Amino acid sequence: MLPLLDGGPVERSDAARNREALLAAAEELVHERCGVQGVTMDAVAARAGVGKGTVYRRFESREGLMAALLNRSETAWQQSVLSGPPPLGPGAPPLERLLAFGHSRMETNLLHGDLIQAAGQSGSRAYAAVSFVAMHVRYLLTELGVRGDVPILATALLAPLEIVILQQQTHIEQVPLERIRRGWDDLVRRVVSVDVVAP
Amino acid sequence: MLPLLDGGPVERSDAARNREALLAAAEELVHERCGVQGVTMDAVAARAGVGKGTVYRRFESREGLMAALLNRSETAWQQSVLSGPPPLGPGAPPLERLLAFGHSRMETNLLHGDLIQAAGQSGSRAYAAVSFVAMHVRYLLTELGVRGDVPILATALLAPLEIVILQQQTHIEQVPLERIRRGWDDLVRRVVSVDVVAP
DNA sequence: ATAGAAAGCGGACTGCGGTCCGTTTAGCCT
DNA sequence: AGGCTAAACGGACCGCAGTCCGCTTTCTAT
Secondary structure, eight states, rough: OOOOOOOOOOOOOHHHHHHHHHHHHHHHHHHHSSSSSOOOHHHHHHHHHSOHHHHHHHHHHHHHHHHHHHHHHHHHHHHEEEEETTTBBBOOOHHHHHHHHHHHHHHHHHHTTTHHHHIIIIIISSSSHHHHHHHHHHHHHTTTOOOOOOHHHHHHHGGGSSSHHIIIIIIIIIOOOOHHHHHHHHHHHHHHHHHHHHH | OOSSTTTTOOHHHHHHHHHHHHHHHHHHHHHTTTSSOOOOOOOOHHHHHHHHHHHHHHSSSSHHHHHHHHHHHHHEEEEEEEESTTTSTBBBBBHHHHHHHHHHHHHHHTHHHHHHHHHHIIIIIHHHHHHHHHHHHHHHHTTOOOOOOOHHHHHHHHHGGGGHHHHIIISSOOOOHHHHHHHHHHHHHHHHHHHOOOO
16 A cells, blocks of 8 residues: 555556546547537446446546546646746746736636536636646745735636636626736736835 | 516516515525525425426526525615615715725625525526626726726626635635735725826 | 416426445455 | 455436426406
């Protein structure tokens, strides 16, 4: 029982195989059925060639499965933030990085909208990427010399990028994406400039 | 078929009676079962003494029913914003009103958290109160002489008050309510002061 | 008052998320 | 190798949201 990166006792080989099979099956079905809705747990289990109980043993719930799917595609994005080319990656001045970060996050969220929604609590708020995102914004705000309650300000800047807000604006209020983006840039500059201008 | 406040053809008397009975039954069950979850559509129908089909005819879906419940309790709150005592109601300077508004909204959202979640899209974003809230913040920002894209800024100020954000902060990150409140006040002042200080 | 039509009603029925528990299998230790 | 144990497996089963369609009630026009 050598602990591997903490995850407790090692996963048994059949369990690992099934996890992969299930994730692959889920991805296939999402592409096949052209969307997340309509992908049933029974279908995923059948496609992976396992029983339904196995799906729930591995992923706890439908939301859990969706969150796992989400985490897969988030990893690449996180890499480009941590070590990709500027201005998203390191190298650019903090304000530019923050703005690039916001734009990129906005696009990503919109792109995976359905998946994020299907992942529910486990997805839009508690999945691993959230703490990463919050951490990064806090870091950039600190770099910018922002005074005040940085964690709370970071949350405030991230909130308008949440999928529920974005979908309300784009789908229901028909606000053009470009305008939302400019609006966020403006918000950031307002929040940041208070300290930068008067240090 | 005299139209009454637009709603199309008038509602038949039995339909109106059943709507009331269903809302009352739902309210009772929410109190009885100490929460929104666990209140099933079958139970609501049974308590109201009607068939399940009737519930869906009147409220479209579970979310719709919850949204209707929500609207009931929102009405009183809207009144206190429109014509209650200051600083929430009219009479106080705009900044004070805006801050009072945020605090009150925060409390309301937290109080009805479960209901808002159960109302889903129909609840957290599309129910009547949302446009009211957005409208009011836009109005106050205009009064404050804020330049820029006021509708987008209003959305940005409201986003951190959304239930998903608030619950993440209070339930998961264990942030004290007082700190969230101060953080929002700070956000508002930063957003607003840019124009107020330099007009 | 009455008849016709539209709206409303009800409850059996379906599909899916989630659970349960008897059976199987992998990994370890002798 | 062989057996022992904990983990994993599978699919029958359950509860609830949502649908469907034949029956009933209300309203209106005569």
